[in-house]
Amino acid sequence: MKRRAFAGLAGAALLAGCGVSQAPNEIVVQRFFGTCNAQYGSQTDVAAAQTECGIITTLINKFRAENPDIKVTVSTVAWPGYNQLSAQMATGDAPDVVTMHESAIPDFQSRHLLEPMGEELRAVGVEPDNFTEASLKGVTIAGNVWGMPFDTWAPLWHINMNYFRQAGLVRDDKPILPSSPEELIEQARQFKKATGKPYFVQALANQKPAYSRNLYTYLMQQDADFFADPKRIKLRTPEARRIVEMFRTLYEEGLTTRDQDYAAATRGFMNGDGGVYLVGTWMIGDYEAESRRPDRPLSNGYTVYPYPQLFPEKDATFADGHSWVMPVKERTPQQRQAVYRLLKFLADNNFQWARTGHLPAFTSVIESAEFKALPYRDNIAKIALTGTPLPAGVERRFAIEDTIGEELAPAIAGQKSVEAALFDAEHRVNDLLFHVLATSGEP
Numbered sequence: 424m425k426r427r428a429f430a431g432l433a434g435a436a437l438l439a440g441c442g443v444s445q446a447p448n449e450i451v452v453q454r455f456f457g458t459c460n461a462q463y464g465s466q467t468d469v470a471a472a473q474t475e476c477g478i479i480t481t482l483i484n485k486f487r488a489e490n491p492d493i494k495v496t497v498s499t500v501a502w503p504g505y506n507q508l509s510a511q512m513a514t515g516d517a518p519d520v521v522t523m524h525e526s527a528i529p530d531f532q533s534r535h536l537l538e539p540m541g542e543e544l545r546a547v548g549v550e551p552d553n554f555t556e557a558s559l560k561g562v563t564i565a566g567n568v569w570g571m572p573f574d575t576w577a578p579l580w581h582i583n584m585n586y587f588r589q590a591g592l593v594r595d596d597k598p599i600l601p602s603s604p605e606e607l608i609e610q611a612r613q614f615k616k617a618t619g620k621p622y623f624v625q626a627l628a629n630q631k632p633a634y635s636r637n638l639y640t641y642l643m644q645q646d647a648d649f650f651a652d653p654k655r656i657k658l659r660t661p662e663a664r665r666i667v668e669m670f671r672t673l674y675e676e677g678l679t680t681r682d683q684d685y686a687a688a689t690r691g692f693m694n695g696d697g698g699v700y701l702v703g704t705w706m707i708g709d710y711e712a713e714s715r716r717p718d719r720p721l722s723n724g725y726t727v728y729p730y731p732q733l734f735p736e737k738d739a740t741f742a743d744g745h746s747w748v749m750p751v752k753e754r755t756p757q758q759r760q761a762v763y764r765l766l767k768f769l770a771d772n773n774f775q776w777a778r779t780g781h782l783p784a785f786t787s788v789i790e791s792a793e794f795k796a797l798p799y800r801d802n803i804a805k806i807a808l809t810g811t812p813l814p815a816g817v818e819r820r821f822a823i824e825d826t827i828g829e830e831l832a833p834a835i836a837g838q839k840s841v842e843a844a845l846f847d848a849e850h851r852v853n854d855l856l857f858h859v860l861a862t863s864g865e866p
Contacts, residue, residue, distance in 0.1 A: 445758070446494055447755045447758065448492060448494055448755075448757045448758070449493075449495075449496060449758065450493065450494070450496070450519040450520065450758055450761045451496045451498060451519050451520075452483065452495060452498070452518065452519065452520045452521075453499075453508065453518035453521045454497065454499060454500070454522040455501070455502040455503060455504050456522070457475065457476040457499070457502075458476065458499050459474070459476040463481050464480070467484045468481065469481045469772060472775075473778075474708070475705065475779050478778065478779060479776070482768075482775065483495060486765055486768050490761075490765075493761040493765075495765070498518060503527070503821070504521075505523075505527055505821075508531075508750075512750060515752075517751070519749065519750070519758060519761075519762050520748070520749060520762055520765065521749075521750060522573070522745055523746055523747075524743055524744070524745060524746075525558075525561030525744045525746050526561075526813065526821070527821065528562065528569050528570055528746065529564060529815060529816065529817065529818045529820075530819060530820075531748070535751065536751055537569050537570075537748050537751065538748075539569060540568055540571060541567060543763055544568065544571055544763070546763070547763045547766070548767060549571060549766060549767055549770045553785050554572055554785060555572075555575060555782070555784060555785065555786050555789060555808070557575045557744065557806065557807050557808070557811070558572035558574075558575055558746075558784040558785075559572075560811070561742075561744045561746065562746050569748060571746060571748075571769070571770065572744050572745075573744070573745045573746055573747060573769065573773070573776060573781075574704075574745050574773075574776060574777065574779075574781035574782060575744040575781065575782040575784065575806060575807060575810050576743060576745070576780075576781045576782070577729065577740045577742040577743070577782075577806050577810050578636050578637070578640070578701055578702060578703050578730065578740075578741070579701075579702070579703060579707075579727050579729060579730070580600070580699050580700075580701065580727065580730060581692060581700040581701075581702060581706060581725070581727050582698065582725070582726050582728065583692070583695070583697070583698050583699070583724055584598060584724040584725065585722070585723075585724035586614070586618050586620060586697075586724075587599075587614075589617055590614040590618055590698070591613070592610060597726075598726065598728070600728065600731040601733060602731065602732065602733065603733055604665065604666075604669040607669065607731075607733060608669065608672055610622070611623070611678040612676070615676075615677070615678055618698070620695070620697050621696070621698070622673070622679065623673060623679035623680065623697055623699050623700075623701060624680050624688050624691055624692045624696050624701070625679050625683070626685040626687070626688035627680075627682065627683065628682050628683055628684040628687075630685055630828070631825045631828025631829055632824035632825065633701065633828065634670075634827060634831040634835070635823070635824040635831070636741050636824070637666070637701070638663065638666055638667070638827065638831065639813070640730050640739065640741040641662075641666040641730075642662055642663060642666065643739035643740070643741060643811050644732055644733060644734040644736060644739050645734045647660060647663070649662075650813055653817045653818075654816070654857075655853050655856065656823070656852045656853060657849065658827075658848050658849040658852075659842075659845050660845075664841055664845065667831060667834055667835065667841045667844065667845065670831075670835045671835045671837065671841065674836060674837070675837060680696055680697055683696075688700065689702065689706065692710070693710065693719075693721060694720060695720030704779075704780040704781045704782065704803070705779060705780050706780065707727055707780035707798070707799060708779065710725050710727070711725060711799070713725065726802065727802060728802050728803065729803055729805065729806055729809070738809050739809050739811045740806055740809050741810075741811060742806060742810030742812060744781075744812075745781070746784075747766060747769065749762060770785065773785050773788045777789075777794055782804070782807050786807070789807050818859055819859055822855060823852050823855065823856075826848060826851045830844045830845070830848035831848065
């Protein structure tokens with residue numbers, strides 16, 4: 424499947440400019456985030472919308488209502504939609520605007536499938552200098568801006584404060600978070616002894632990227648330059664061994680949940696399965712709402728923080744983001760103008776999108792009183808500065824995350840040595856990147 428998707432990208436480079444028939448004023452907006460037309464299909468009150476799907480659907484409805492001279496056709500794809508996008512590009516049927524993870528931008532940009540956007544964004548009043556530091560890193564390659572960032576997301580520590588109080592891990596009504604691997608393990612033991620629950624809730628059964636993102640964050644905190652060359656990864660290091668051994672100890676001692684898939688872990692934290700759920704920004708709204716329900720494990724007992732700094736070298740958190748990109752294609756002047764009117768509208772409404780739990784893409788929004796008034800945002804706002812993506816030149820990041828996760832999972836579960844897992848992960852990732860380089864025709 425990965426080979427076919429990569430071949431699709433290569434083929435798309437030949438045909439992306441062919442175009443298909445659209446009305447002169449029509450733009451095709453392709454997005455993920457699900458479908459919810461039954462509830463939001465005709466809604467335009469963005470402030471009343473909830474969830475990723477509800478807010479993006481209502482935003483586009485509102486734009487349509489305010490811009491009747493533009494025909495907006497929405498194509499909703501199954502997450503993440505990149506195989507479909509590659510096929511569309513290869514047949515000259517590219518959409519005009521696409522939601523894309525910033526981690527996927529290098530795959531398309533390196534094959535000349537995306538338009539640079541910085542100058543035209545500035546022309547409509549969307550200033551890249553207003554992007555947060557994390558967002559700007561996510562859309563910038565070789566000094567050019569290749570997308571309009573919509574948010575920054577990162578894995579977080581979602582915390583059950585009721586259990587933390589029971590375990591004596593609260594001071595001044597805030598959780599006491601560890602500051603080293605050793606302290607984390609000691610607190611996890613203390614937590615389990617006091618509550619009978621595992622410290623961590625993790626989706627270990629089907630979430631290979633979760634292993635990789637944990638590794639990235641704690642390598643970044645050690646200031647380990649594991650992608651010094653964006654075409655090669657270096658994982659056979661003391662820094663990487665330290666992280667995997669820490670998670671292996673937590674697993675061996677029953678200090679984390681086991682064998683839960685994403686759905687089970689997401690429900691499990693809500694139902695009191697453990698103290699800290701390692702999952703992204705998008706769950707803040709759901710868990711905040713759950714904490715207002717009476718007689719539930721999270722009742723009046725939820726908070727959320729960035730991953731604690733376990734290593735002194737650097738305060739960093741692995742981060743990604745959603746952005747809007749423009750595939751290369753032929754467009755009428757009306758279509759090009761319509762695209763940038765839509766992007767300006769979405770930028771102006773970035774606060775509404777930030778209600779999903781994702782961090783705003785714009786400094787002016789993250790510093791605004793309305794954003795700071797949202798629950799827990801003060802706790803996580805620093806990720807706009809400390810959030811760190813992989814280096815801009817690293818391609819095939821989704822495949823890399825899966826590959827690393829496939830190797831770390833058996834090591835953490837005690838089925839494979841840590842050294843062997845890191846060796847195999849490094850070898851497989853570098854083999855993948857070698858083939859990407861060879862197929863691209865780069866020297």
